[in-house]
Amino acid sequence: MTLTTIERPWESMYSGYRRIFWGILLLLIQIEIGPIPILQIFAGYLLIASGISCMKRVAVTRNLIRAFRVANIMLIGSLLDFMLRFLESNTGFFVPRPYMALLSGVMMTFLIRGLELLLFYDILSTSSKILRFNNDFSLADDTDKRLRMFLVAQTILSITTLLLFLLPYLSLFLFPNFFFPIFGFIIVIFISWIVMKIWLASVFARLKRRYGQPDSTFTRKTDEYQVELSINE
Numbered sequence: 111m112t113l114t115t116i117e118r119p120w121e122s123m124y125s126g127y128r129r130i131f132w133g134i135l136l137l138l139i140q141i142e143i144g145p146i147p148i149l150q151i152f153a154g155y156l157l158i159a160s161g162i163s164c165m166k167r168v169a170v171t172r173n174l175i176r177a178f179r180v181a182n183i184m185l186i187g188s189l190l191d192f193m194l195r196f197l198e199s200n201t202g203f204f205v206p207r208p209y210m211a212l213l214s215g216v217m218m219t220f221l222i223r224g225l226e227l228l229l230f231y232d233i234l235s236t237s238s239k240i241l242r243f244n245n246d247f248s249l250a251d252d253t254d255k256r257l258r259m260f261l262v263a264q265t266i267l268s269i270t271t272l273l274l275f276l277l278p279y280l281s282l283f284l285f286p287n288f289f290f291p292i293f294g295f296i297i298v299i300f301i302s303w304i305v306m307k308i309w310l311a312s313v314f315a316r317l318k319r320r321y322g323q324p325d326s327t328f329t330r331k332t333d334e335y336q337v338e339l340s341i342n343e
């Protein structure tokens with residue numbers, strides 16, 4: 111990990127976590143004006159990428175570099191999704207067949223949720239290392255604990271969402287005369303994703319408060335050079 115030498119590093123960390131916090135909340139919003147979807151998902155990932163950039167002013171790690179790249183991939187993907195939805199809503203340009211809807215649903219579940227898992231894993235793991243370097247072991251341990259909780263919850267919800275995509279198609283072949291309450295499952299999964307995103311935002315709100323005031327561990331004098339620190343990653 112490379113710690114950069116800037117005058118007020120706690121301000122960069124505070125700003126970074128604040129942008130990530132609001133970026134996560136924006137990902138929860140689904141707004142459309144008539145047939146036109148609003149770019150709130152794009153704005154959410156833009157804020158998250160901007161927050162990571164603020165963190166990189168203080169510490170540069172392989173995890174943060176990868177997180178920044180993943181955030182930009184999600185940013186581009188959300189813009190492409192906006193364009194496809196706009197074309198579909200206004201011109202009927204893309205109307206997938208049922209099997210194509212299934213395939214795209216499965217692929218997008220694995221892709222988006224997998225990238226999200228990697229993105230927030232990299233941010234939180236780096237956050238823990240910075241906290242440990244500054245001797246805040248209590249919050250670092252708490253961040254590690256919440257990171258493990260996030261990994262488990264994200265994995266379980268991703269698998270459950272995938273099964274929800276597959277269930278209607280499997281039931282046609284295995285149980286053609288049995289009705290599955292798909293709508294009820296969809297509501298439960300939808301609420302679960304919302305709860306998890308709000309909880310994840312609260313994790314970053316907690317980190318944001320840590321850097322809300324100048325701290326003696328972050329008031330090192332700066333020069334025009336960088337300090338290389340050998341820390342296990």
